[in-house]
Amino acid sequence: MSMILINGYFLCRRLTGIERYAYEITLRLDKIISSGEISIIIPSDFKNIPPYKNLTIIKYKKKIPHILWQMVTLQFFLLTHRQYTILEFGNTCLPLAPGIVFLHDIYCEFFPEDFVSFRDKVIRLYNRWQYRLIAKRAKKIGTVSYFSKNQIAQTYHITPERITVIYSSWNHFLSVKADYSVFDTYPVLLENEFYFSLGSLSKRKNIRWIIEYAVKNPDSYFAVSGTSLPTTQIENLDNNAGLKNILLLGYLDDAKVKALMEKCKAFILPSYYEGFGLTPVEALSCGAQVIVARAASLPEIFGNTAHYIDPFDTDVDLNVLLKEPVESPEEILKKYSYDEAAKQVYKLIKEVLR
Numbered sequence: 001m002s003m004i005l006i007n008g009y010f011l012c013r014r015l016t017g018i019e020r021y022a023y024e025i026t027l028r029l030d031k032i033i034s035s036g037e038i039s040i041i042i043p044s045d046f047k048n049i050p051p052y053k054n055l056t057i058i059k060y061k062k063k064i065p066h067i068l069w070q071m072v073t074l075q076f077f078l079l080t081h082r083q084y085t086i087l088e089f090g091n092t093c094l095p096l097a098p099g100i101v102f103l104h105d106i107y108c109e110f111f112p113e114d115f116v117s118f119r120d121k122v123i124r125l126y127n128r129w130q131y132r133l134i135a136k137r138a139k140k141i142g143t144v145s146y147f148s149k150n151q152i153a154q155t156y157h158i159t160p161e162r163i164t165v166i167y168s169s170w171n172h173f174l175s176v177k178a179d180y181s182v183f184d185t186y187p188v189l190l191e192n193e194f195y196f197s198l199g200s201l202s203k204r205k206n207i208r209w210i211i212e213y214a215v216k217n218p219d220s221y222f223a224v225s226g227t228s229l230p231t232t233q234i235e236n237l238d239n240n241a242g243l244k245n246i247l248l249l250g251y252l253d254d255a256k257v258k259a260l261m262e263k264c265k266a267f268i269l270p271s272y273y274e275g276f277g278l279t280p281v282e283a284l285s286c287g288a289q290v291i292v293a294r295a296a297s298l299p300e301i302f303g304n305t306a307h308y309i310d311p312f313d314t315d316v317d318l319n320v321l322l323k324e325p326v327e328s329p330e331e332i333l334k335k336y337s338y339d340e341a342a343k344q345v346y347k348l349i350k351e352v353l354r
Helices: 006-013 017-032 065-078 118-137 147-154 171-175 207-214 256-261 277-287 299-303 329-334 338-354
Strands: 003-007 038-042 056-059 083-089 100-102 140-143 163-165 196-198 221-227 247-249 265-269 292-295 307-309
Touching: 003 006, 003 065, 006 017, 006 038, 006 065, 006 292, 017 100, 017 171, 017 277, 065 083, 065 247, 083 221, 100 338, 118 147, 140 147, 140 299, 163 196, 171 256, 171 277, 171 338, 196 207, 196 256, 196 277, 207 221, 207 247, 221 256, 256 277, 265 277, 277 292, 277 299, 277 329, 292 299, 299 329
Parallel strands: 003 038, 003 083, 038 056, 083 100, 100 140, 140 163, 196 221, 196 265, 221 247, 265 292, 292 307
Antiparallel strands: none
C-alpha cells in the first residue's frame, strides 16, 4: 500500500517563505490525519522537531547540504522503500522518485539578467532543470497563486488540471508577540515616520526601488530588514555614499518584525516577481497599510486592499498614494488560512493515493 512521506529537510532551514509554508501546513496536517497515516523524514541529528502527534517521524542519516540530501540521501531512501510517495514543499523533484511537488514560482525562467555571477548562473541552471522535471514528472503540482499556475502550465505546456492552487497564509503571526525592544536598538525609528520593507538582496525583491526613491525623497525614511542584509547604513550599498535615510537592520525575528509592522507608516514590497507575497499579508494582519508592486501575483493576492506602485518607476509621491482609499483587509485575511490550506493538501494527497 502506497504511503505519503513528507521531505522534512525544511525544518533544518531558516523559516523564510517556502520553509514557513511547509512548516505551518505540516503542523496543521498533523492535526487532521490519523496516527501513522503520513510520515515525515528528517535528518537523524536534527533536534528541534515540532510536537507532531500523528505524523510518523523517520530519522535517517545525518544532515548534509540540501542538494546532496535531495539527490543522494533521499533518492536512495525512496528507491529502497518503494511504498512511499514523496511530498515536496520546496520546488524540488527527485528524478527517480517523483511525487507531489509544490512549485511556488518559476522566477528563474523569466529574469536571466538577474543572475550575473558564476554561482548565480549555476543556481539558475539547476532551478530551471528542477522546474522542467517537476512539470514533466510530478504526480501532482501544487502552487500558491493562479498567476503561478498559469505561468507553469503555459511555459511547460502541461494541462492546468495537474496544478492545484493552495494559498499561503499569515496565521502564524497570531501567536507572535511584538517585541518593541527593536526601537531601543534603533531609536532613530522613533524619531522618524518610517516605511518598512522586509526581504533580501535578491534582485527581484527590488531594493533598488527603495534606494532610488530615497535619493529623490530625502525627507522619507526607510527601514529594511531581511536575510543577506548587513546591519549597516545604506551608504555601504550600491555606492550611494551619504544616503542617510535608509537603515538596514539585517535579519530580525518575527517578534521584532511584527513591532515594526505595527508602527510603520506603511509596509512596502516593490518586488517585480512574486509567486504569492507573504510579508504584506503579515503586515495587513498587523494593521499596517501596504504598498506593493503592480506585478506578477500581487494584484491577485491583494485586490483592492493595497496601494500599488510601478516597480520600475519611482516618480510617485507615497504620501499622496497613501491617501487613496483602499478596502478593508478583513476578507483577504479570512481567505488566506493555513487550516484551509492543510485540508486542501490532504485532499490532494488522497487523490494521488487513489
